[in-house]
Amino acid sequence: MALTKKDLIQHLEDIAVYLELKGENQFRISAYRKAAQNIETDIRSLKEINDFKTIKDIGDGTNEIIKEFINKGKSEVLESLKNEVPEGLIPLLKLPGIGGKRLATLYKELDVVDLESLEYVCQTGAVEKVKGFGKKTTENILKAISKLNTQPERLPISLMLPLAEKIHDNIKKIAEVKKSSIAGSIRRMEETIKDIDFIIATDHPKLVTEKLLLLDNIHEIIASGETKTSVTIKEDNYLINIDFRLIKPEEYPTTLHHFTGSKEHNIAMRQRAKERGEKINEYGVEIESSGKLIQFQTEEEFFQHFNLEFIPPEVRGDGNEVSQFESATHLIEKEMIKGDLHMHTTWSDGAESIEDMVQAARKLGYDYLAITDHSKFLRVANGLTEKRLREQAKEIERLNKKYSDILILSGVEMDILPNGELDFDSEFLKEMDIVIAAIHSSFSQSEAEIMHRLEAACKNPYVDIIAHPTGRLIGQREPYAVNMEQLIQLAKETNTVLEINAHPQRFDLSAKWANEAQKQGVNIAINTDAHQTNTLSYMNYGVSVGKKAWLKPETIINTWDKSDLLAFINRNK
Ligand SMILES: [Zn+2]
Ligand SMILES: [Zn+2]
Known part of the structure; x- marks a missing residue:
């Protein structure tokens, strides 16, 4: 994958941090920081900068490092610095209020090399005696350490889902495993997750268990028996519980159903069984009068037994869903x-070219895609001016001629400015095939200010979609002060589409609000916001959120035929 401007800036900043930890001369350190800043504010993309020495504060030395990094993805300078600075110091930089310079002092004066040694010298009182530190600073460091050590009970799905999928890939490689699945709240696509459950069908549980215990990063084996093995895995400084349940192949569908939940869904299913004189357990369905156990090949068959259509895990919720599947529902499927309709390329902050994205979209069998790089206001993401967007449109025109099997829309993810103005005037927006509007700044504004901005975007006749409408990052950042009921009404009145951003950090809209939007007659777009080709696959997650929201395919504009989509985006032109 191609390197991005962000990668280069990060690399230079990393060098500065390591130099700081080494206690190097301040001029040398700030030279790298200045170079990074000047590259960041340069409006050109990485490819367009032929000679980095023309940029202010970049001399021969830094230029060599940049060239080496662009060619090899690493530099000798940073590699050797990494060998000179204790590895344990790096995570300490995340502690609020400490920073590279202070850490360097503690490293030099008190031999602090990791979290334990830092905690120790704080507790012994050694830190407060060091020049520039005091009692207050020491207390703050200790507070930050204890916060670092407490893990929230539930972790965001953006951390847990990729981890679960990685482990699952390894489970599938075990020859004796006949069938396997992730179960529990991840399978139901809940936003936060407590632990990870796997259901594994095998005739050789002992052998499979032995192989499971060889998986990467196992921190501790909690319990290991014939049918259940529990371990903790270390990921991102968190300890995560993983349960593996090993069962016979004929028990697989009912066990998987049982451990997928939700609790309320299972209660509703058991109630349904009871009414027919049957009992659901992990092994199958028991006929109470005869004691006969019925087993199934698939979960579909299990539901069929109760005269139900397959209930997707995503909608297994408060139990009321069960009766709705007595007849066919009509929910979104990934096919x-x-x-x-939302992705980035090297023209702004994406990692790959337009053509790379087009080829990846063709591989996914798509009929259309929209290139929607950032607009000029977003300098940090190398946002595009009107002039650059017109140039980009020419490149897209060329690619549309080259690839006749897919329609490439020339779009933009346009910033809604803090004062409620849009980054481009209507005259220009009319030229674009598709316009997504988004808030990327001043998140702490009042509800009135935020709604004023969103209203301006919805009311512009050429804005088609509002991207990630609440701005939340699950487990990291609360939504800005958006009034969702009001936004849904605005979207309805102005025929503006709301997005489900399929990035697992966002899932924005959430299933709850996407459901409400559909109820009010607002259309939805499920978009990946991919910044590289391999995250176009987030569409699967987005579809899961759509299912969880009970979305019908006709609500989702990117299930529409090309002609219907074109009619929509041209509605006011
Ligand atoms: Zn965005
Ligand atoms: Zn975006």
Whole structure:
């Protein structure tokens, strides 16, 4: 994958941090920081900068490092610095209020090399005696350490889902495993997750258990028996519980159903069984009068037994869903998605070219895609001016001629400015094939200010979609002060589409609000916001959120035929 401007800036900043930890001369350190800043504010993309020495504060030395980094993805300078600075110091930089310079002092004066040694010298009182530190600083450091050590009970799905999928890939490689699945709240696509459950069907549980215990990063084996093995895995400084349940292949569908939950869904299913004189357990369905056990090949068969259509895990919720599946429902499926309408390329902060994205979208069998790089206001993401967007449109025109099997829309993810103005005037927006509007700044504004901005975007006749409408990052950042009921009404009145951003950190709209939007007659776009080709696959997650929201395919504009989509985006032109 191609390196991005962000990667280069990060690399230079990393060098500065390591130099700081080494206690190097301040001029040398700030030279790297200045170089990074000047590259960041340069409006050109990495490819367009032929000679880095023309940028202010970049001399021969830094230029060599940049060239080496662009060619090899690493530099000799940073590699050797990494060998000179204790590894344990790096995570300490995340502690609020400490920073590289202070850490360097503690490293030099008190031999602090990791979290334990830092905690120790704080507790012994050695830190407060060091020049520039005091009692207050020491207390703050200790507070930050204790916060670092407490893990929240539930972790965001953006951390847990990729981890679960990685482990699952390794489970599937075990020859004796006949069937396997992630179960529990991850399978139901809850936003936060407590632990990870796997259901594994095998005729050789002992052998499979032995192989499971060889998985990467196992921190501790909590319990290991014939049918259940529990371990903790260390990921991102968190300890995560993983349960593996090993069962016979004929028990697989009912065990998987049982451990997928939710609790309320299972209660509703058991109630349904009871009414027919049957009992559901982990092994199958028991006929109470005869004691006969019925087993199934698949979960579909299990539901069929109760005269139900397959209930997708995502909608297994408060139990009321069960009766709705007595007849066929009509929910979104991933095969119905015909395109992706939000993605970035090297023209702004994406990692790959337009053509790379087009080829990846063709591989996914899409009929259309939209290239939507950032607009000029977003300098940090190398946002595009009107002039650059017109140039980009020419490149897209060329690619549309080259690839006749897919329609490439020339779009933009346009910033809604803090004062409620849009980054481009209507005259210009009319030229674009598709316009996504988004808030990327001043998140702490009042509800009135935020709603004023969103209203301006919805009311512009050429804005088609509002991206990630609440701005939340699950487990990291609360939504800005958006009034969702009001936004849904605005979207309805102005025929503006709201996005489900499929990035697992966002899932924005959430299933709850996407459901409400559909109820009010507002259309939805499920978009990946991919910044590289391999995250176009987040569409699967987005579809899961859509299912959880009970979305019908016709609500989702990127299930529409090309002609219907074009009619929509041209509605006011
Ligand atoms: Zn965005
Ligand atoms: Zn975006």
